[in-house]
Amino acid sequence: MKPTGDPDPLPPALSSIWRLCKLGYRHEPRMMLAAFVLSQLAALPDALLALWLALLGRGVLGHRPRLVLAAAIGLGATATATWFLRTVSTRVQRRFRDRVTIALESHVARLQASVATIAHHERPEYLDRLAMLRDQVFVLDHMYMSVFETCGWILRLGVTVALLVSIHPALALLAVAALPTVVTATWRPGVERVAQERAAAHDRLARHLFTVATTAASGKEVRVAGIGAQLVARRRETWGRGHAPVAAVRWASAAWHALAWAVFGLAYVGAIAFVALGMRAPAASVLLVLAAGSRLSMYVGATVGELGFLRGFWVYGARRLAWLEDYAAAAHQAADLPAPDALRDGIRLERVSFAYPGTTRLVLDDVSLALPAGAVVAIVGENGAGKSTLVKLLAKLYEPTSGAIYLDDVPLARVRPDAWRTRLTGAFQDFFRFELRARHAVGLGDVRHLDDAEPVGRAVARAGADDVVARLPAGLDTQLGAGWPEGVDVSFGQWQKLALARGFMRDRPLLLVLDEPTAALDAETEHALFERYVAASRGANDEGRVTVLVSHRFSTVRMADLIVVMDGARVVEVGSHDALVRRGGPYAELYGIQAAAYR
Numbered sequence: 001m002k003p004t005g006d007p008d009p010l011p012p013a014l015s016s017i018w019r020l021c022k023l024g025y026r027h028e029p030r031m032m033l034a035a036f037v038l039s040q041l042a043a044l045p046d047a048l049l050a051l052w053l054a055l056l057g058r059g060v061l062g063h064r065p066r067l068v069l070a071a072a073i074g075l076g077a078t079a080t081a082t083w084f085l086r087t088v089s090t091r092v093q094r095r096f097r098d099r100v101t102i103a104l105e106s107h108v109a110r111l112q113a114s115v116a117t118i119a120h121h122e123r124p125e126y127l128d129r130l131a132m133l134r135d136q137v138f139v140l141d142h143m144y145m146s147v148f149e150t151c152g153w154i155l156r157l158g159v160t161v162a163l164l165v166s167i168h169p170a171l172a173l174l175a176v177a178a179l180p181t182v183v184t185a186t187w188r189p190g191v192e193r194v195a196q197e198r199a200a201a202h203d204r205l206a207r208h209l210f211t212v213a214t215t216a217a218s219g220k221e222v223r224v225a226g227i228g229a230q231l232v233a234r235r236r237e238t239w240g241r242g243h244a245p246v247a248a249v250r251w252a253s254a255a256w257h258a259l260a261w262a263v264f265g266l267a268y269v270g271a272i273a274f275v276a277l278g279m280r281a282p283a284a285s286v287l288l289v290l291a292a293g294s295r296l297s298m299y300v301g302a303t304v305g306e307l308g309f310l311r312g313f314w315v316y317g318a319r320r321l322a323w324l325e326d327y328a329a330a331a332h333q334a335a336d337l338p339a340p341d342a343l344r345d346g347i348r349l350e351r352v353s354f355a356y357p358g359t360t361r362l363v364l365d366d367v368s369l370a371l372p373a374g375a376v377v378a379i380v381g382e383n384g385a386g387k388s389t390l391v392k393l394l395a396k397l398y399e400p401t402s403g404a405i406y407l408d409d410v411p412l413a414r415v416r417p418d419a420w421r422t423r424l425t426g427a428f429q430d431f432f433r434f435e436l437r438a439r440h441a442v443g444l445g446d447v448r449h450l451d452d453a454e455p456v457g458r459a460v461a462r463a464g465a466d467d468v469v470a471r472l473p474a475g476l477d478t479q480l481g482a483g484w485p486e487g488v489d490v491s492f493g494q495w496q497k498l499a500l501a502r503g504f505m506r507d508r509p510l511l512l513v514l515d516e517p518t519a520a521l522d523a524e525t526e527h528a529l530f531e532r533y534v535a536a537s538r539g540a541n542d543e544g545r546v547t548v549l550v551s552h553r554f555s556t557v558r559m560a561d562l563i564v565v566m567d568g569a570r571v572v573e574v575g576s577h578d579a580l581v582r583r584g585g586p587y588a589e590l591y592g593i594q595a596a597a598y599r
């Protein structure tokens, strides 16, 4: 299974449920066993109620006081045992669910984070699956209860059918008459789910519009543009468009289900007539058929209801989870090598082409390139030329569609993503604002040193972010983000400097990627920063670290050892600043335009 291929089918239902059960058992073996056994025990007394009623009838009609007493004691004990076992079972189940929910949530979060590429964050069909799984994970613990309940109902059903067969074997047909309800109940959730999944894209859009209309991040632009009312109206319309077909499917499936219940109702009346008039059975037997038959309808209803619930909701949650497990495992399987300790020759791209998952347009087209060990390489080109994409491929956030990247002679595709990530660091133009204490917002760049003052201070200095920290009321201990108690907001440029510091946390990376991390800073600050950084990079760099810098500012770019010029998904020129200027090609032209603007 290739992470960037067609959307993989979901794994089969039964094996997914079994995997989820094993997962629960691995985390909470004793609680799970106790919850299961208690739920089955709680089911038994209830199923025997019909038997006590029949005995009671026989005792009363036959004037047998002992039988009446035994049946009355049996009825009393059943009621008490039902209440007691249900109470204990509910408590144990609640504890089991609380614990297993935490385990499941952590499992899903770990799986998502462990998927090396970010393709699954960008493909609509995967996003829909993940969105549904994220919603369901908080309630996936109910699936265990649903499985236990189903077993309990089947147990009750078995006991009840046995009681009916003890009167006449043909009465087992009453259970057969309930089959149409089983069919419709298992069919309904499937068709409803398909309709719901079709509406998932509308749901996601509706939720996105709601977030845009209500959150602080977009608040300023929404108000200035005055689009609040339109956003609300579009949200309502999107939601309606997604849900009208779902409602239609629900009505149709409900009609079929009602028809199936009518079939069972007729069979029930027929069974009573058969025993009372056809067999001329004693009144106690008729009583048993009446009680057991009515219970049978309840048990069949509950079993199919639970099965339907299991199938319609929990099974798909379990299947999505199993899919995510397989997806994460497949992404890891292909990569079995450790990251190299040092680069001897450098990083090589051989005929690399790339189209974003779910699209066919090549945004990198047959790119071959050598990034020498120890070099500072700048990538330049117009907007959309493919610079950031190239950086993302080097960071193994995506795999090339064709061609390969090599670290010396080791294919990057074979290097374990987690191992490669420990040897690379970087800062991106679309950095994330971690609203934590400033120390942690920087320290996250190397979690091993999250709380170490010295490495954090060094990274702040390297990024030239001392001035940002100096202005924070409590220095590195300041909470960032105005939405938090005592939190402060900082400017975009200040956020960017902190993100840059985060990128400088790792001490000896093999690859440092700087994808326009200073776009919000003025040209002079950027220039000074890189001058310092390039000098440091050319100094102690035994590991052959390659620095890749994407920038639109030629005053910075010219400092690089090697400049790669990209245009329309292709590399059009490679060389040093002087060589490229002498050559008089696209680089010289772009440089000339920018230099003239500054004169």
Ligand SMILES: Nc1ncnc2c1ncn2[C@@H]1O[C@H](COP(=O)(O)OP(=O)(O)OP(=O)(O)O)[C@@H](O)[C@H]1O
Pocket: 122, 356, 359, 363, 381, 382, 383, 384, 385, 386, 387, 388, 389, 390
């Ligand atoms: N996640 C994505 N899915 C689909 N297409 C994408 C995605 N990200 C980028 N693209 C497309 O890939 C092409 C190259 O984008 P890329 O971000 O690599 O360009 P760039 O040279 O870094 O541009 P800029 O200078 O504006 O940052 C663009 O046409 C862009 O629209």
